[in-house]
Amino acid sequence: MRVLITGCYGQVGCSLTDQLAKDANATVLALDRDSLDITNQDVVNAVVTEFKPTIIINAAAHTAVDRAEEEVELSYAINRDGPKYLAKAAQVVGAAILHISTDYVFEGDKVGEYVESDITNPQGIYGKSKLAGETAVAEMCDKHIILRTAWVFGEKGNNFVKTMLRLGSTRDALNIVGDQFGGPTYAGDIANALIQIAKRIDQGDVIEFGIYHFSGLPHVSWYEFAETIFDTAVGQGLIQKKPGLNSITTEQYPTPAKRPSNSRLSTEKINNAFAIEASNWKTALNNIQAYTG
Ligand SMILES: NC(=O)c1ccc[n+]([C@@H]2O[C@H](COP(=O)([O-])OP(=O)(O)OC[C@H]3O[C@@H](n4cnc5c(N)ncnc54)[C@H](OP(=O)(O)O)[C@@H]3O)[C@@H](O)[C@H]2O)c1
Numbered sequence: 001m002r003v004l005i006t007g008c009y010g011q012v013g014c015s016l017t018d019q020l021a022k023d024a025n026a027t028v029l030a031l032d033r034d035s036l037d038i039t040n041q042d043v044v045n046a047v048v049t050e051f052k053p054t055i056i057i058n059a060a061a062h063t064a065v066d067r068a069e070e071e072v073e074l075s076y077a078i079n080r081d082g083p084k085y086l087a088k089a090a091q092v093v094g095a096a097i098l099h100i101s102t103d104y105v106f107e108g109d110k111v112g113e114y115v116e117s118d119i120t121n122p123q124g125i126y127g128k129s130k131l132a133g134e135t136a137v138a139e140m141c142d143k144h145i146i147l148r149t150a151w152v153f154g155e156k157g158n159n160f161v162k163t164m165l166r167l168g169s170t171r172d173a174l175n176i177v178g179d180q181f182g183g184p185t186y187a188g189d190i191a192n193a194l195i196q197i198a199k200r201i202d203q204g205d206v207i208e209f210g211i212y213h214f215s216g217l218p219h220v221s222w223y224e225f226a227e228t229i230f231d232t233a234v235g236q237g238l239i240q241k242k243p244g245l246n247s248i249t250t251e252q253y254p255t256p257a258k259r260p261s262n263s264r265l266s267t268e269k270i271n272n273a274f275a276i277e278a279s280n281w282k283t284a285l286n287n288i289q290a291y292t293g
Pocket of ligand 1: 058
């Protein structure tokens with residue numbers, strides 16, 4: 001298969017590039033923003049026409065949730081228009097597009113896990129622009145997979161695990177939000193899920209295109225996630241002492257963008273369709289040293 005990866009230096013982009021580099025059956029073109037700015041339709045068309053991918057995986061996004069409230073135009077350019085150009089180009093060359101989306105398309109007030117057919121109601125610009133991207137991808141390309149995920153962490157890039165380890169090494173106590181719940185998701189597991197789906201498409205299997213949820217289990221609060229991160233770090237001798245952790249409410253930690261209090265995504269559909277298991281984030285934390293860079 002011929003795979004074009006966008007946003008190749010992001011958390012998921014890096015994992016995709018690393019994993020596909022080991023796959024002898026994949027010819028990969030992994031590009032960063034400098035080589036392929038997805039908001040530039042001419043560049044998108046030129047790259048796709050020349051490389052002729054069978055699969056496009058869009059790992060590029062504007063992911064700064066709070067900054068998005070001010071960078072409205074930029075958010076829509078990257079999260080809606082870019083995916084639209086990629087999907088349109090994919091359709092022209094007969095490729096499938098695998099696009100990543102987010103739990104932030106939901107309001108977060110549901111009791112229980114969100115399934116793919118649940119009504120969306122994003123609360124901020126990031127979520128709204130990502131939802132607009134989903135719609136554009138679905139409209140532009142018949143062969144599309146939209147993988148909604150949540151609470152992503154990987155060895156590369158910025159994420160909660162890295163922030164905790166950094167702050168924990170300099171502070172005695174940390175306040176962590178305890179009333180938002182979700183599934184931490186390892187970037188390597190997202191990449192693996194996307195590659196498994198890509199292979200099924202490439203070998204001509206009949207699959208159901210559309211939206212799938214993929215995230216980690218068990219579901220926890222940010223506070224519980226932090227507890228596990230520090231327990232693992234202490235257990236493995238990465239840090240001597242666990243900082244004091246205080247569970248605080250969302251109200252006590254105001255941010256420019258409103259976050260969903262419930263980000264729990266059901267992974268039943270992807271499991272039934274592709275036998276892909278939820279991300280085991282605790283296992284991914286075992287190599288805690290890898291998140292200190
Ligand atoms: N992070 C999370 O917790 C989370 C949660 C739910 C869903 N998601 C979704 O998961 C996907 C991957 O997220 P991630 O955490 O891997 O994101 P990330 O680490 O922020 O990476 C995004 C990448 O996209 C690149 N990019 C930005 N604008 C671009 C453009 N115009 N053209 C090409 N590349 C561009 C960025 O490059 P620069 O560094 O140069 O800006 C960066 O390398 C995204 O679709 C995101 O919405 C993430």
